[in-house]
Amino acid sequence: MALDPERFLSDLHRLRQFGASGVGKGVVRPAYSAPDIAARDWLADRMGDAGLRPCFDAMGNLFGLANGPSLLLGSHSDSQPTGGWLDGALGVVAALEVARAAQESGGPAISVVSFQDEEGRFGVTTGSNVWSGGLSLAEADKLRDHDGVLLADARAALGHRVGADVAPSQFTGFIELHIEQGPTLDTAGEQIGIVTDIVGIRDQVITLTGQQNHAGTTPMALRRDAFQGLSAFNTRLNERLRNVVTPQTVWTIGHVSLGPNASSIVPGTVRFSMQWRDGDAERLGRMQAVILDVLHEVAQDMQLDIEMGDLLGLEPVAMDSDLRARLEAGAEAVAPGKWRRMPSGALHDATNVSRVLPVAMVFVPSINGISHAFEEDTAEDDLVAGLRVLARAAGIG
């Protein structure tokens, strides 16, 4: 039986039920949560039905293995704390459909993967980072989420599922289908984006410590207010980065946690995330230097102490020219005149996998460019176009 778009869409909607937020098509399925594990069990069953051998590794990355050397397709099925239904799930379910069609039609050997914790509950694309040797399992186990939970404790939820490691050497390459998560294709009215390279990222947790005190009796001049320190840092950083960045560069303070976080207390501590992304590794380094300079200036001016967490990050990565050519041929056949080459501003598992395999990526549009939110969506025609381009690059249909 050939590629079945209806079956693909119905599997995609079934997967959405795991952690369905009840708001639009929103999903709450963070890595290692009960809905995430249940979704992986469901995927493992589908892999088995498709004639693949399901295997969980120690991190909880789920593989559906074909016999012998094979092309690896997939993405991740964990979501952001408040995420959309497509994000990584699209690439996993499309990979499942392509591998299933290949088995049914006696096509080439295709394996499937759903990596764990791509969304960085514990780090940055943690599952594929460990699988590709970028981070040892022992180091990963020491990572904590924003609630202080250790990854070592979180992955205990995998229980009996964990099997042997899965050797990258059995795969000939990796292709990941993903939503763009930005406005470019949707604005241009195009269906397909072929990724040329993926930007690099840096991510660090920073803690500023001052003096917790009573908000009524501590004169403004004597305060060492950690929140005021964060606000001053953010304001100065935005000015100082102007000379360093390009219009493609982005930086974000997405997590802030005050201590003790009460309206009648001058905050004694603030822990926050500082993340920045760019296609140029040198620029990422120059931005880091500016961040450190500004931090130390503010800490000195406001008598605050600085504590820097580990610097997590990934280097910019170019896509494999051969796999990319196969995707471009597929795009020209499926969506002639309605596709483009583009960089990926978002980070993906393919960045890690490029350590051990040739990798390539294909994008479909995100309506209004919205992603990592309950409103995230893509037109059905575009989802199916992405499936067909992926299948052609894999030698199916």
Next chain:
Amino acid sequence: MALDPERFLSDLHRLRQFGASGVGKGVVRPAYSAPDIAARDWLADRMGDAGLRPCFDAMGNLFGLANGPSLLLGSHSDSQPTGGWLDGALGVVAALEVARAAQESGGPAISVVSFQDEEGRFGVTTGSNVWSGGLSLAEADKLRDHDGVLLADARAALGHRVGADVAPSQFTGFIELHIEQGPTLDTAGEQIGIVTDIVGIRDQVITLTGQQNHAGTTPMALRRDAFQGLSAFNTRLNERLRNVVTPQTVWTIGHVSLGPNASSIVPGTVRFSMQWRDGDAERLGRMQAVILDVLHEVAQDMQLDIEMGDLLGLEPVAMDSDLRARLEAGAEAVAPGKWRRMPSGALHDATNVSRVLPVAMVFVPSINGISHAFEEDTAEDDLVAGLRVLARAAGIG
């Protein structure tokens, strides 16, 4: 038997055990928590032992009533999320010792109170506000804490304890002993502060809403980042308040909560507390106008929506001249040359009680001016000096 400082100190240390943080003498005993209710049950037993009649009202304010008309002494036994051991507990246990000594020595009728939620888990000095008629129980029940819990649900923890309302008319006045919670007395090496008036306070929860989006694919220019909105608001507000405030004026952003609060997501919402205090009600109003102006400027510049919570607050209050004179006579007898008159920058239950009774307050020093923190402490001699001044003002010893 007369006033017993040893018994007073030993009760104070016993009360500290309820919610003891394990860090120094720190206490974690927020309103309606299990440790708070257990502490009130223990206090009710001590009141009974002292010949007083313990009564919980519907809010969980705990009274120990003497027979007939009486002077009311006390404070509150709930703590900040991470609080000190003295704060309101000192005034409650000192009141208990004075009332007990009065009963034992056939002295005047003294009643005792521990008000509920002085620390504002749900509002601002909520328990005494409701008792004094500043807020109806029905209105109070609609208040939510920062986790979204309704006061109506929290006070259900009182269960069978709730009895009849306690009429203010049976009391002739209210005196509250409290730690200063500021650096003035400690810096001056003095033992006693007699409060002239209590500053007014305003407290409001403000929410800014932008657009949650992916932190890698959303260009800086297209972002509607709620945290950036808060930072810009804070920076502009600090500049613009300069022309309005005095060195005694304070303002604080002590609580910040981002949504969804993840390092890879542009924050779509931020909920924060805005609190400001001053001895001049007119100035409090002028500050409010500045806050609203700056909020609307920033919201327009950054395409954010504003949602204002209820404005909670209390007016500045002058102490009763007669009760204050009795405290000053006590201070001159107990700590000659080592006391002063001073305003209270901190808010207290006395502010609410002044609606229905003449009120006065007496302070003892806070070491290094630190309060609302685990390090909060006061020298034993100063604690006992405060007890003796309170007792003399009440006509004991």
